[in-house]
Amino acid sequence: MTDDEEVALYDPTGEVVGSAPRSVVRARNLGHAASSVVVRDPMGRVYLHRRTTTKDVYPGLLDFAAGGVVLAGEDPAVGAVREVEEELGVSGVPLEPRGVTHYADEHTDHVAVQFVTTWDGPIRWQPEEVSWGEWVTVEELVRRLDEEPATLVPDSRAVWSATVRSWAADQVPLEQGWDNVTTLVEGRWVDRVARRPEAESGLLAEVGLLTLLAEGLPLEVPRPVVLDQDPLRVRHTLLEGTAVDPLALTAADGRLFARFLTALHATPPALAAEARCPSASDDARHRIAGVARFRDVVLPALPAAVQRAGDSLLGRVATVREQALCHGDLVAEHVLGHHGHLSGVIGWGDARVTDPALDLAWALNATSGPFAQAVADGIRADGDVRARSRDWWALAPWFEVEHELEREVEGRGHGDADAHGEDLQRAHRVLVDRLLWWQGA
Template sequence: MNLPVDEMVAILSDAGEIIGAAPRSAMRRDNLRHSATGVLVRNPAGDIYVHRRTPVKDVYPSYYDFTAGGVVAAGEDPFHAVVRELDEELGIAGVELTRLPEGDYADENTTYHAYLYTCVWDGPVRHQPEEVEWGAWMSPAELVAKLDEWPFMPDTVGLLGPYVRSLTINEGWDSHAWIDGPWIHRAARRPEVRPRLLAEATLLPWLAPQLPLPVPVPEPTADGVRHLMLLGEPFTDGDEATGRALGTFLKALHAVDPSEAVAQGALDVETATAAKTLELNDFRTRIVPLLPPDKHPAAYELLDRVARVRTALIHCDFGPEHILVDNGRITGVIDWTDAVIGDPALDLCWILNGAPRAVAAGFVEVYAPTPELIDRAQDWARLSPWYGVHRGLRLDLPDDVENGLRAILNQL
């Protein structure tokens, strides 16, 4: 903030009303409640500008920050203060500002009501020497990692930390992802996952024109792949029209040429069968012995039935978390890392056994699954708790094992 030490600052009540004014030095000395601004600056690639404050700042000297902002002067319009501070601190002017939710912050050093904004800037950054001694662009993922390593302004972290974290995605076991502008980047967490990520960059561009719903179209990057973001939230509810749209989608997916799909990057039958055989054998040797002996025959029969069919290209993890919806309209089907030549009944598992009844009815109307497909989809549903038990055994999570075994017995 470029206000002189004795410039008058508007002072606020706890209710946010202006109740007077005080010199900046008195506001700092007595930690009086005031108004302040903050602008989070991003470039067109989605990176965030991070800077380090100078040692002469009157609060949090030499701390890192990811907003440009400062104190609102007495009689100053808050938006004017936003524009002024952004120009003074980083040399950014004439940019469109997008308003973020206002907030309140208080600690032993500062107490204020915050006017918060974000903007996109693709020009040069000019530091005010008295305010900023270093700055650089960071991706949201890089910034989130630095929040745990560097001393950042606690007020900025408190007010906008959740927003910055929302710009990153953590996809767990196989890969992690983050958002940069309009792009979603994904990188493998383990070396064996990387080839599957790269396979998406050949499979999905070939597959997308054959499908009636949008899918990501990735391209390779130095550490994985990236694709333009598909808008929408994970599926939570729908109607028969939703089901018909999903039926049309899966019918088209399961009709593509399997041999061409393999040529484009899908896991082939032999590789997929070998991997599935290892997994099911582990189920046989580690999980079945934990079940009552009289349940063993039914358990072995279930494992045999799901191991046999490999006839179509399938998504392999087709469920509500991977179906995006916006205003009741399906906007995309995501997460194709496990796409494989396999049993189409696996893709039908959730929609026939877990989706809302109206969605399932619309799906059946269009897809028209055979009785055999319906039975195998139910088998895949029965197998679902086995994966929880398997994970619990590998990671020593006894509660997961106990709960999963109970679910297995209920479904056998």
């Protein structure tokens, strides 16, 4: 754009009142309009760029909105499309209108016509406009607004600060797991942060694994990316659907689920290793350690009538047989349905190389008959596979009892010995009932 191009003049209410050459608008600080487009990527990060030192206003400062003056006779929305393509190479995506705000200081007096867009392509700087840029999280942008305001252009700060802060504040805690803190962000993304440093390796393995697996699976799975390193935070787009009702699942659902398991369990070992998933040798060590803990902590707490069955169960799951890459925690809350059909699988934090019958524990033993039969037929489950699936389903409550026993001990140490008693009793009843079911199967 040259200094001679005609710029539309606007009053503070957003009404066009004339036009003037760009050079005159700048020299006399006349009221005009300017597009202001915040570009976000599919994970919600914002593109932050540095203006060149030759810009006529705010040279060399950082900006998180692309845009420019509205020309005489130009629709502001058309100008926004033109400007964001010229400055950053963003094109062919819809711009969402976000309102109009008046801004004025000693350098500029304009009506900011605001837009937000999402872009997952390459950024291409206009050399005359942009000298540098990077994607930053909303939290990082808020930090810069609070701690380094002088580095950011003042009009974007004034126009967008409330919106950016509202994005950062839009966080809702989700059901929490033992390893990670999980949050729904802006109703669109799921963030997870490890509760302990040692749990970070599992998050990183999940990022690598699902990046490699997603395209080859017949159900949608999260595609997490690393947003922050310290502390580690990963994010994925919220998948459509809700947790399935196990007893409402159909034979068609079972056939689709069987195809999913077949594809997952056929994953080459080299791919699992590339994703840094726990290996078969890791699984063997984990089983030995887990069985030892259960024998020491959980088994003595069982009624005498089921202790022998419990001991027998532990012996069976300690034996390593077939091995494959598995999800590791396929239960109703991790299997999603949408519009009456299976749609996705979440909860991949326990993915590892282990007994594939573990992925059948819930599917064959806690779902509707048509679904379970279709799954068994689809994967050609023989008697041994079915028996091992029952072993794993019987073992599932042991982890909860162990967890509640540990919480009870911790509670005694802090003077609240009865705080977790009810949860422990409930978990204990489930374990005993499951063992009785297993014993009679």
